[in-house]
Amino acid sequence: MDTVILSDWLAVRLATRRERGDAEPAYRQLLRLLQQAILTSQLPPGTKLPSSRTLASDLGIARNTVLHVYDQLTAEGYVLSTTGSGTYVADTRPDCRAVKVHKAAAAGGSVADAARPTDFMESEARDGADAARRTSDMAHPSRPTGMRELSARGGRLIREAGVSPKQWGAFMPGVPDVSEFPARTWSRLQAKMWKQTHPDLLTYAPGSGYRPLRRALSDYLRVARSVNCTPDQIIITTGIHQSIDLAVRLLTDVGDRAWVEDPCYWGVRSVLQSSGLALAPVPVDDEGLNPSESDLRAPPKLALVTPSHQYPLGMVMSLARRRTLLEYAKQHGVWIVEDDYDSEFRYGSRPLASLQGLDDAGRVIYVGSLGKMLFPGLRIGYMIAPEDLVDTFRTGVAELYREGQLMQQAVLTEFIMDGYLTSHVRRMRALYGERRQMLIDAITARFGDSLPVMGDEAGLHFVLGLPHQANDRAVAAAAHDAGVIVRPLAAYYSGEAAAQRGLLLGYACVPNEKIGPAFARLAQVIEQTSLQARRRSPHAA
C-alpha cells in the first residue's frame, strides 16, 4: 500500500464509521485503523507513512490529531520516527531479532530478511492467511477451537458447580432476610468511622484483621459457642470459603484425603477439590458423622464437619461422637475443620458446646462467618487457629489473599460493641422461627405427616422429605418453572446411590405473607410430580 492508497483507505474507513454512527473520536479511530493495518501487514515493515500535514488534509481532520496519533504509534513501537527522514512502519512481527534489522532500515538502510527460529516460521505463514480473512476489523477475532477446554480440575469445578444464579426469594436456602438488616444504623456507624479514618485502616490488613474486632469476636464466641480462645487466635477472613481454603493450603498437600460429610455443602467440595484434595465422603446418621470401620482404617489428613447443625440435614453431632472424633484426630494427626455456620439461629433447643472448646490437642480449626447474622454481601468471617499455628495462619492469609477491608471491620466492631449484633440476631431468631412455623404449618395442612420435616431445630432452612419414588431433582426443576426455588437434597450427596430424596426449603428470606402462596405452588408441583412417578411405576409403595 503506498501512501496515496493509504490515505484513501483510511478516508473510506473513517467515513464508513461515521455513517454507522460511531461516536469514537477521530483520534482513536485513526489510531486503531493504523495499528490494525500494521499488525495485519497491510502496512508492511519499512513502509513510509505520509507526513502529518498531508494525511490531515487528505482526511479532512486537524493536523494536531494526526500528530498525536503518530506520537502514540511511536510510543507504542508501531512506527519509528527519524528527524528529517519521516515516519516508518516498524517491524513488530513475532521475532525479536528482526526488529533491530528494521530499525536500521527505517533509519535509511535496506530491509533485510533476518533468519528466524523455525519455531515461529509456521505461524508467520498462517499470519498472512489470517490477515486476509480478518480484513480490517477486529470485531470478530478468529479463535482457534479445540484448545479452549478448561483444565481437568477447572472442568470438574464448573460441571459440578452448586452455586445458584439467584440468591434471593422463596425458598432459597441459606440466605437471611437482608431487608430486615438495620441499614440506617450501619450507615450511621460507617459515616462515623469514615470521619476519623486512619491510613492504617485504608491499606492492606496485616494478616489477621482489625484487633478490636478480634477481641469482640473472641468474647462473643467464648460465651455463645463455648470456644476456648484468645483474641490472638482469631484470624479475620472473607468467610467460610476463604477460611477453609487457607487451612487446606497450609495443612494439606495435593492428593491428601479429606473426609467430608455425605451429604455436605457444595462449596466445601469445590474448594477442597480444586486444591487437589481427594474427597472421602463419610455417611452421617442422627448423631452426626458416622465413619465406617473402613473409613477409620484410612485416616484422612483433614476432616470437615458441621457439628452444631449438619449441613444440609440439620442434625446435631452427639457429644460421644464429638469426643470420638477428637480422640481419633489426636491419635492419627487429623486436622478437623469445624464449620459452625448457622449456630446462632436455634429454635427451642440449646446449642452444644463447639468441638473447638472440647479439643485439648490443638487439632480443631474453627470457622464461622457473620454473613448469615447480618448480610451475606458483607464478606467477613473468622477462623480460630490452634495457638501454636496462629503466626502461620496470619502469614498465610496475608500472603495468599492480601486482604484489606479494615474500615468495614471497624464499622462491624462498633456495631457489635454497641449491642446491635445481639439485638439483631435476637430479632431475626424470632422472625425466622415464626416463618419456619408458618412453613411447617402449611406443609402439615397440605400433606399431614406424610412428608417428614428434618433439621428444623436450627438454621435458615430445613429439609422436606419426599416419597421414595419421587425424583427431587425433577421436582426442583418443575418448581423452578413455577417460580419457586428449592434445592434437591440429592445434589448434596457424593452420588445418587447414597442420596436421600428431599428438598431444601429456606424460609428465612421469605416475607411472612409470601410463605403460604409460594408453598401452595410448590405443593402442586410435588403432587403432580409424584402422581406422574406413581403412574410410571404403579406397583411401587
Next chain:
Amino acid sequence: MDTVILSDWLAVRLATRRERGDAEPAYRQLLRLLQQAILTSQLPPGTKLPSSRTLASDLGIARNTVLHVYDQLTAEGYVLSTTGSGTYVADTRPDCRAVKVHKAAAAGGSVADAARPTDFMESEARDGADAARRTSDMAHPSRPTGMRELSARGGRLIREAGVSPKQWGAFMPGVPDVSEFPARTWSRLQAKMWKQTHPDLLTYAPGSGYRPLRRALSDYLRVARSVNCTPDQIIITTGIHQSIDLAVRLLTDVGDRAWVEDPCYWGVRSVLQSSGLALAPVPVDDEGLNPSESDLRAPPKLALVTPSHQYPLGMVMSLARRRTLLEYAKQHGVWIVEDDYDSEFRYGSRPLASLQGLDDAGRVIYVGSLGKMLFPGLRIGYMIAPEDLVDTFRTGVAELYREGQLMQQAVLTEFIMDGYLTSHVRRMRALYGERRQMLIDAITARFGDSLPVMGDEAGLHFVLGLPHQANDRAVAAAAHDAGVIVRPLAAYYSGEAAAQRGLLLGYACVPNEKIGPAFARLAQVIEQTSLQARRRSPHAA
C-alpha cells in the same frame, strides 16, 4: 468421687477462682468444672450427681443456678436425667457403641463395660494418664508435638512468604498515599447508596459483580488501556491475587508448568505454587520477558507477565516481544495472564497498548485492581475473560469464593461516574511524580550517578541499584533497624545466582517532607554496609 467429695471439690475450686479475681459468673464456672470433671473421668460414667438442692446449699449458690447448669449439661449430653431417679453422668467416652449401654445404666440398669474397637483402646489408657497430669484446668492444654508440621506446600508458602507486616511508611513499595484519598467524598457517596439500598445488593454477588461497575470499568479500560472488551467480559474480583487464583484453578492442573518473570512479585509465586503449579522462571531484559530457546521448547500451560511495567524492575515489554509472546501462546495453547498493575501512574512516557488489546486468539486474561488508584484496603479488582470463557469464569468466581460486596461496588461506580476516579488519579500522578523526583534528587546529591535508578518511568516505586559486592538483604535488614523499610531486589528472584542487587524504594506513600530525612538514614546504612563489604574483600572492584 462420691457426691460429698464432689461438693467439696467444687467448693474449693470455685473459691480459688474467686480469690484469683475470676469474674466469670458462678453459672459458667460451675458448668466448666463439671464438664471438665466428666471429660477427664474424675466423674466416671454412671456417677449420680447430688440433687440440685444439696449442691446449691453445699456451694452457697442459688438453686436456680445449679438447675440451669444441670439443664445445660443434659442438653449437651454430659448427663442423663431420669425423673424421680436423679441425674447421672453419661458415657461420652470416645466410643459411640458404649453410649447406649450407659444410657441403660442411667435409667436404672447396671454399668456394663461394652466391647470397644481396638483402635480406641490405647487412647483410653492414655486418657487416664492425661487426666492426672491435667488436674482440673484447661488453661494449658497438652499438645502432642511432632505432628504440628505444616504440609509441604504450606511449609513452603510460609518459609518463602514475601508479605511484610508493615504496610505503610518510607520506603514501602507498592502502597499509594491513602491519606490523600478523598474520604469525605467516598463517605458521602456511601451514605447516599445506603439510603436506597436494595436486598440484591446485600446478598451474595451473582458471579461477576455489579453490572454498572463492569460497564464503567470496560469504558475506562478501553480508552485508558486499549483493551478490547464488552462489560460482560469483566469479572469483578477482590484483586490480583483472586483473579490469578481463579485463572489458575480453571485453566491449569496440578503439576502444570507456569512461566513467571524472573524477578517477579512474591504474591504471584505463592498463589501459583500453592495451587500446585511448577514455576519456570524466565529471565527479563530491557524489552521484557526474554525466554531462552530451551524455555521455548517446553511450552508452559500459563505465563504470567507484567508488560506495562515489569514488576519489580519497571521496564516495558516491547511491541515485538508482545507479538512474539501472543503468537507463541496461540501456537502452543498457552494462557497468558497479563497483570497490568500500576499502569495508571506514568511519568512522562505514554503507556503501550495492553497485550489483551493485541490478542486475536483469546489467550489473554487481563487482570487489574483499583487498590493502588484508590486505597488498597478496598479490595476490588477485575479481570477480563476471553469472550467464550465468560460464563465459566462467572460460575467459577461464585463457586470458589462466594463473593458479595455489591454495596461497595455500587459506591465505587458512583465514584467513577462522577469523575472522582480520574481526577484523583491525575492528582496522585502529579504528587507521586514530584516525590519520585525528590527521591531521585536526593540519591543524585548523595551518590552522583554511581548508583543506577531503574524503572522510574511509572508506578509507585523504583529500584536503586547497589554496587555488585553489596548484599541487598543485609542493607534492607540494617535499614529496617534504622527505621526505614526497603525491600531487597534479590528476594524477588528465583534464586541467588540470577539475582541483581538493589533496593525497591516506594515513594508514593511518603510525605514530601519525610523523603529527605528518611533517605539520609538509608544512605548512611548503604555506605556503612558497602564499607564493611569492601573491608571484607579488599581486592574487589
